[in-house]
Amino acid sequence: MPMEKTFDAKTAEPRLYQMWEDAGAFKAGANASRDETFCIMLPPPNVTGHLHVGHAFNHTIMDMLTRWKRMQGYDTLWQPGLDHAGIATQLMVEKDLAAKGLPKRTEMGREKFLEKVWEWKAANGGQIEQQARRLGDSMDWSRSAFTMSGAESAPATEKPGNFHDAVLKVFVEMYNKGLIYRGKRLVNWDPHFETAISDLEVENIEVDGHMWHFKYPLAGGETYEYVEKDEDGNVTLRETRDYISIATTRPETMLGDGAVAVHKDDERYAPIIGKLCEIPVGPKEQRRLIPIITDPYPDMNFGSGAVKITGAHDFNDYEVAKRGNIPMYSLMDTKGNMRADGKPYIEEAATAQRIANGEQDFDEAMIAAMNMVPEEYRGLDRFEARKRVVADITAEGLSVMTVATDPRLEKPLKAPVAPEEGGEARTDADELVPLVEAKKIMQPFGDRSKVVIEPMLTDQWFVDTAKIVGPALDAVKEGRTKIMPESGEKVYYHWLENIEPWCISRQLWWGHQIPVWYGPMKVDGEWKGVQAFCAPTESEALLVAEQTYAGDTRVGTQEEVLANGFLDENDCVVIYRDPDVLDTWFSSGLWPFGTLGWPAEDEAMKYFPGDVLVTGQDILFFWVARMMMMSEAVLGKEPFHTVYLHQLVRDAKGEKMSKTKGNVIDPLDMIDAYGADALRFSNAQMAALGGVLKISEDRIKGYRNFGTKLWNAFSFADHYEIPYPGDAARPETTQTLNKWIIGETGKVRETVDAAMEAYRFNDAADALYAFTWGKVCDWYLEFSKPILQGEDAAAKAETEQTLRWVLDQCLILLHPIMPFITEELWQQADSRAKMLVHADWPTYTAAELVDTDADREMNWVIDLIDNVRSARAQVHVPAGAKVPLLVTGLDAKGQSAWDNNHVLIQRLARIESLSHVNDFPKGCVTIPMDGGTFGIPLADLIDVAEEIARLEKTMQKLGKELGGLRGRLNNPKFVESAPDEVVAEAKANLALRENEEAQLKAAIARLAEIG
């Protein structure tokens, strides 16, 4: 049956994938013929995720590596799985509930909600795993892992797994080693999701903001001499002030101010350091007085040089407040609204004043309970509160005023032009307005919620990263793990060397609930305070608690304890579990071994440590660094020896893809249009180390065409009815042509392997493209035609066998990049021992296969054909016309090359015959070659002027080269200092070029005679 005209990717790809999967071709250890393992951990996509171009790219890299190693007989595992993605999934399910008109999360409660999440997962989760199959990914699906597998809430219908055990075990171990602690810290708070998030989940974006300038009056109407000086110490301003000027971008946080700080060297404020000033907002009678302190933080040249200190709502202020033991008043609730709880403002303000006056001691818990928001602002949204605070202060006349022409204003008036200069005086320009500077400010946003992040003082769990960062740094520094491209290592060092504690608790429900139970603590015989019991299970925690309390103990809910205390009516101690869950990245950090059955002693642990991690460089800190730290902390070993980082995949213009821009390329659309192989080839080809990844549909289309070219090469073999036995050994060859192509195959195999080993996938792809198209199709198939059609049965048989062997090598070498079309072509042969996916990767070398003489001869033949074709085209010999060829001074080598290959040359260059002559006749096109000068006699056909022009153009090019070569060789310093082989090469090159030059000169002279 003749082959179809092209490869039908649409129908063949699903069929082939099914065949592989049914055969278990991707299972861990499939096709293994040696003990060495090769393991890649798929960066687990979110369970809510869909395949995008970034996945398509790095899956291609991982699949190429895995297929390549599997064909080499390694015991391979490409481990797939899904990440439970705490925030993203919880959000998705909440949206789903809203869309279906079901009760809200908070209304249905934790248990019921988690049930819904699992239901959602079963129905909609993990679609990406089906999409990955369309790419041809050779993962062991039977092992697909899930970061929440084995959770208490998981329904029985879920695939069994123990990832949950692994996560809790690690938490408990780290807790016991003192690597995890709980504390009240200022953290990034997402008011939308009402949870803490880590530094990495915050995006700082520059936005247009404002800077307000307010007057904080000095206590008791006190005044001081305020003096400003220029650089030379000349006084530029001197006035008596009864206030200190404060600049802020966040007026609503003034309510929580604990102090005003100035730099100790700031002479302007020296007279008032240690005095009290008044926060100019809130009920007039209860205005709070706060101290003016010194701290190194204020920048004398920024704003007024004086900074209000709101420890509970700003990271810099937090540090200042800690240094100065300044109370940090929290002003907002979990939604980012102004607090509405606590005592009336009058009482709170009085207490705060006593603290500020040093008349009352305070502790963390006491401060946390105080609500410093006056009644009029309570319950307001934080941005609304800001507006109201600004309006109130301004109305009271406590804004710093400036002229309306002040350039710092958002819309300053133009300075008036004096009447004598032709303008008119304007009174409005003299008017004073509040000083509100227009200012670009960096504002933190939640990377998922996109709302403004609020620094909040809350109790959270932290990993003491400083204690576990060492081995992760050493692993890279000592080369046990290599990060590619190398620039990634610098970035890695920089981050790890400046690492901050990692906030790992999240106020969410979907995730690994923190395995800590709280109970009361007895101090001096009295119940006072809280103590924690950390254990992997409730029963173990209870056991410890019972021993501790030596009495009746049970587990209750947090609500119960908050309402009734730790002791119930029967004097039974009640403990409750921390309601928070762990940061998703805490569990992802365990991916390299949690997927392999750990902590159980599973056989699959032989795949740890894995080999290569392929991921986007944007995730270096989020994930890579944490896997390094966690693997070292838990197993004392780095999780992989190579990290391959790639950039974000962009569109053809290099822009980020976004739905709003409408430039999103869906990899599945590309697969639909051009087939997975074309997309994969394009991905491989753009995988230059450290390169910018720009995906282009034209390029993908070009590689679809390449697939068709390969298809047609087989169609060619089919057409010539070349037997396709399959799995035939490399034939013994006598024909130069066959020796040559086998040598070329040896070269390309080495190039491909070297490129793959160096993670230079673009080089591998390019080499295969050039070999298959440029060598096999363009030359070898064309050269084989006369033999295949000829009478020499032995030569024909040998060529048939070689051709089949070479085409098979193309399939094998291309398979990791283009698995579908190659497997399809492979399967055409009747008898194959194995599928191509399990075929043996070749090990032959160029040294073994290259026949130097054959190589030289065929290159000479190709050169001659190229030159004849070029000459013909330039002097407009009709493409179909057969012309005679003349030659002078053909040496023995040239003669033998001609004799061996004249049939090929004549056919491809359209030559009728070859005649030896002593001199070329008039009107002859000259073709200089190594070993003889060829000519095409065209007599009257030739346009002499045109031919002279052609030769002179060639001479010009040659002249440039000759100039360079001669210049170098005439320079004694070059000959002295350059390596010998470089000099020798230049010399040989020069001789060759000079010979060519002589031939051209002669030809031009001959033509000149006619002219």
Add this chain to the structure above:
RNA sequence: GGGUGAUUAGCUCAGUUGGUAGAGCGCUUCCUUUACACGGAAGAUGUCGGGAGUUCGAGCCUCUCAUCACCCA
């Protein structure tokens, strides 16, 4: 402000111890010649961002300027 990287043909990009620039796409001309028009043949196009330095020799190394991108404050 700190860090990292980029700037090479019309476009998108390669170019690994410094030896005198390449690919794909696009473009021009010719060709439906029995594998392939998703094709074949021929061809054009580059002061390798600007400047300086090291060197016999620089796209590559050093300095500097410019522009852009990303990451972190």
